[in-house]
Amino acid sequence: MAEDFEAVASFAFEMGVLKRMRRTGWWHAGVRDPESVADHSFRVAQLAAMIASLENADPARASFLALWHDTQETRIGDIPHTAKPYLGSSPSNEAITADQTARLPEGMRKSVQEAVQEYEAQETVESHCAKDADKLECLVQALEYRSNGFTTVQGWIDTSYKALRTEAAQRIADAALQTSPLAWRGR
DSSP states (O other): OHHHHHHHHHHHHHHHHHHHOBOGGGGGGTOSSOOBHHHHHHHHHHHHHHHHHHTTSOHHHHHHHHHTTTTTHHHHOOOOTTTGGGSOSOOOHHHHHHHHHTTSOHHHHHHHHHHHHHHHHTOSHHHHHHHHHHHHHHHHHHHHHHHTTOTTOHHHHHHHHHHOOSHHHHHHHHHHHTSOTTGGGGO
């Protein structure tokens, strides 16, 4: 039993790497100190819950899926899309998650692995909400960077918007495109 708790503690330390790992694609846009993978995942989980509530899906499940969507990056790093064609075949997120969670107690291991499998399969409305939240968060982050003077982020805005599948995410994106990142301060 002590070994189980050691495995959980070890996994917690591994997940902590995400707080220090930067989202590297933004370096291409000149952002010297982009947000961390954990920063990104936090807002993705929040957006997933909001999108799911508008799509009559389970907000808690969508948020849970989003929470685990990038945890594999502790093992492979945050690889920008421009690098992926040069890397050949790489292990699936499901395989990486299986390695990451192999020592966890069965219930924990199963919970995390099933969340990653559901997210990657994209067969449930909650997985669609979580995936849209990932794209929407990238769009919102690009808008924030643009408002801070980074003028080369339009590609992130465009590709993120085009990837949205749910009506709720599209409507939120439309509103974000028309709203100042600081509009919330005036309310």
